[in-house]
Every structure is written in C-alpha cells, then in structure tokens.
Amino acid sequence: MNTRHPDHPSRTDAVPLRHISQLAGSNPADDRTDLEDRFGRRFAYLRLSITDVCNFRCEYCLPNGYQGKPTGFLHQSEIERLVSTFAELGIRKIRITGGEPLVRKDALEIIAHAAATPGIEKVALTTNAFNLADQAEKLKQAGLSAVNVSLDSLDPAGFERITGDKRHAKVMAGIDAALTAGIDTVKINTVLLAGLNDHELPDFMEFVRSRPISVRFIELMQTADNGDYFRKRHVSGGEVAEQLLAAGWSPIKRGETDGPAVEYAHPDYAGRIGLITPYAAGFCDGCNRLRVTARGGLRLCLFGNGTHDLRPLLQDDADRPALKQSIFDALFQKDVSHFLHKGDYGDTPNLASTGG
Structure with missing residues (x-):
C-alpha cells in the first residue's frame, strides 16, 4: 500500500470519526454504496487497464519498446466481476486503458459488458489509435461513449521521432473515424516535450477550430526510469496556460466525473484545449479516480507505492462482499496527495505499467 511521506501527515485528526469508522471497515460493505476517502474525496471514476502491452515505442514511456511478459492479465470474467462490483460502489465512469488496450482481442466484449453494466453511465477508451479507423464503428455499437487518442505531434516526422512509429496517417484517420462514427466525446492527449512539440500549440489550436x-x-511526469529525460524535456503547463489566456481562451468548470484536465474554450473554436498539470498546487484536491492494473492490483495513486491485490476475490460472485470490503479498507490508506514536487514518484516504473 501507499506509504506516508514524512513531511505530509495523514490528517486523520481532521477527519470526522464517523468517516474513520466507516472507512476502516466497521460497517458491512454491502450496506455502503459510495467510495469516499478520509479526506472527503468521493470516487466515481475508475481507470481499468486490460493489458500493459503497447505496440508503440514512445520515448517518454517505452523507448525500448515493451519489455514485459504479455501474460497473466485479468480474464474477461474477472474484469466483468470487477466492473459490476465497482458500479455497485458508485463508480459511474470506466476508462479502459493499457498499454494499448486494443491489442486485446476481447477488448470490444469488455467494453460492451462495461457499457451494459447497471450504474455505469460512461465508458471511455484511451488508445494510440493504431487500428481505430477499423474499429470506431464497432466500438460505438459496443457502447463506447468517449475515446482519447494519444497524439504527440501533428507533424508526421515529429510523430515518428517521439513514438518510434510511422503510422501517423492511421492515427489521424482513426480520429476522423471516431468523429464519423458518432462517438460522443473525442479527445487527444499530447505529452508536452521541450524541443519536440512545445512549438505546436498554434497548430493544435487550428486543428480544433472546426473539430x-x-x-x-x-x-x-518523472518516473523511476526517466530522470535524465524528464530534466531535459519537461515543460511547465503554466507556460501553455499563459499562451491560451493571451489568445482569448477561458477556463471552464470541471464535471464531477471528469479527469484532472483544466479545459479552456474559445468562442471562435469548435474544440477545446486542456491542461493536465500534476505539479501544480492543489492538483490532488479534487481527485475522483481509482486505478486497477491489468493484473488486478488496485492503485490508489498513479505515483504511490504498491498495489492492493484484488484478484483473489474476483474468482466467484460469492466473494463480492469481501471484495467490496477489501476496496474500502484499501481506500482508507489513500494519501492526501502525490509527492512529485518533492522528487518522490513512488514505485511507478513507467506509465504503461499502470494504465497512465
């Protein structure tokens, strides 16, 4: 489980005793239908990795390509039991992540089951879009309501430089296919990289003018394996925010199940520009999401330490009360924030290993 940082007390004294008793497991889990930590943060959003395999070689994440063992991932039946249990606990949004989730042959079935699960209002997918053009219509029919495409450059040469892959045209076609298929929300994720894509803000603005x-x-973000790269390529999101404000963009209110991005709108543009700035003060104050790894480990923070193994309780529906109690007990140990600003990035080796 996450360890507490010596400079950041747990703040238990500030939490009403009723929360402590509930979260510590004194009430039967079957009687509770909400996920709330000891700091009063409520969780309605689950990021679920279904594989840590990725077929790209993005230099900020897997510069040498995937080096793990592509085995031992949660089976479809385990995923279905996990999703329905979290839905009963108040999770309303599921994001399917990886690695690259669409390398799993049963990804469509997993998405369809999640979308049909009572209580789940939104199923999203994060993908590198290597075959999104072929899958977009099927994903829409399966019940997918949102897709986030990883796209670190609008320039084919810049894309290949960053990702180690030549399929820029396929990714762009995938974005168009997602729009044509009528997937409700289409987003692009772009990792800011000094000297590689930090000059492309005007191009991305133009890209969303009519889309x-x-x-x-x-x-x-710094992880266990990218210290030198981080120091060379890190760009503060504040620099982008200043440019957006200067160009007439305005921040908009964040929704209850939205991720951590602060989004900006402009009356002359159909699309939006968002910023995810984990080093900003107060970034963790509105945390509303939990993560489960592809092998069934509950992670309370992307940059925490350790996982809480849920897999033994995913084998039989009879284990559901114990599974719920295990989730509540783990949530009680969630820290008030990550500690990236102190150089403590937990035990995350790379973002592909935890679903990002």
Missing part, C-alpha cells in the same frame, strides 16, 4: 475535439496537453 469538436478537446486537445489536452499533459506535463511530462
């Missing part, structure tokens, strides 16, 4: 797409610029 109802949200482009979210993500600050590069």
Whole structure:
C-alpha cells in the first residue's frame, strides 16, 4: 500500500470519526454504496487497464519498446466481476486503458459488458489509435461513449521521432473515424516535450477550430526510469496556460466525473484545449479516480507505492462482499496527495505499467 511521506501527515485528526469508522471497515460493505476517502474525496471514476502491452515505442514511456511478459492479465470474467462490483460502489465512469488496450482481442466484449453494466453511465477508451479507423464503428455499437487518442505531434516526422512509429496517417484517420462514427466525446492527449512539440500549440489550436475535439496537453511526469529525460524535456503547463489566456481562451468548470484536465474554450473554436498539470498546487484536491492494473492490483495513486491485490476475490460472485470490503479498507490508506514536487514518484516504473 501507499506509504506516508514524512513531511505530509495523514490528517486523520481532521477527519470526522464517523468517516474513520466507516472507512476502516466497521460497517458491512454491502450496506455502503459510495467510495469516499478520509479526506472527503468521493470516487466515481475508475481507470481499468486490460493489458500493459503497447505496440508503440514512445520515448517518454517505452523507448525500448515493451519489455514485459504479455501474460497473466485479468480474464474477461474477472474484469466483468470487477466492473459490476465497482458500479455497485458508485463508480459511474470506466476508462479502459493499457498499454494499448486494443491489442486485446476481447477488448470490444469488455467494453460492451462495461457499457451494459447497471450504474455505469460512461465508458471511455484511451488508445494510440493504431487500428481505430477499423474499429470506431464497432466500438460505438459496443457502447463506447468517449475515446482519447494519444497524439504527440501533428507533424508526421515529429510523430515518428517521439513514438518510434510511422503510422501517423492511421492515427489521424482513426480520429476522423471516431468523429464519423458518432462517438460522443473525442479527445487527444499530447505529452508536452521541450524541443519536440512545445512549438505546436498554434497548430493544435487550428486543428480544433472546426473539430469538436478537446486537445489536452499533459506535463511530462518523472518516473523511476526517466530522470535524465524528464530534466531535459519537461515543460511547465503554466507556460501553455499563459499562451491560451493571451489568445482569448477561458477556463471552464470541471464535471464531477471528469479527469484532472483544466479545459479552456474559445468562442471562435469548435474544440477545446486542456491542461493536465500534476505539479501544480492543489492538483490532488479534487481527485475522483481509482486505478486497477491489468493484473488486478488496485492503485490508489498513479505515483504511490504498491498495489492492493484484488484478484483473489474476483474468482466467484460469492466473494463480492469481501471484495467490496477489501476496496474500502484499501481506500482508507489513500494519501492526501502525490509527492512529485518533492522528487518522490513512488514505485511507478513507467506509465504503461499502470494504465497512465
């Protein structure tokens, strides 16, 4: 489980005793239908990785390509039991992630089951879009309501430089296919990289002038294996925010099940520009999401330490009360924030390993 940082007390004294008793497991889990931590944060959003395999070699994540063992991932039946249990606990939005989730042959079936699960209002997918053009219509029919495409450059040469892949045209075709298929929300994730794509903000603005797409610029985050790269390529999201404000863009209110992006709108543009700035003060205050890894580990924070193994309780419906209690007990140990600003990035080796 997450360890507490010595400079950041747990703040238990500030939490009403009723929350402590509930979260510590004194009430039967079957009687509770909400996920709330000891700081009063409520969780309605689950990011579920279904594989840590990725077929791209993005230099900020997997510069040497996938090096793990592509085995041991949760089976479809385990995923279905996990999704329905979290739905009973108040999760309303599921994001299917990886690695690259569409390398799994049963990805469509997983998405369809999640979309049909009572209580789940939105099923989203994060993908590198290597075959989204072929899958977009099927994904829409399966019940997918949102797709986020990883696209780190609008320039084919820049794309290949960053991702190690030549399929820029297929990714762009996938974005168009998602719009044509009528998927409700289409977004682009772009990791800000000094000297590689930080000059492309005007191009991305122009890209969303007539497209109802949200482009979210993500600050590069330090992990266990990218220290030198981080110091060379990190760009503060604040620099982009200043440019957006100067160009007449305005921040808009964040929804209850939205991710951490602060989005900006402009009356002359159909799309939006968003910023995900994990080093900004107060970034964790509105945390509303939990993560489960492809092998069934509950992670309370992307940059925490350790996982809480849920897999033993995913084998039989009879284990559901114990599974719920295990989730509540784990949530009680969630820290008030990550500690990236102190150089503590937990035990995350790379973003592909935890679903990002």
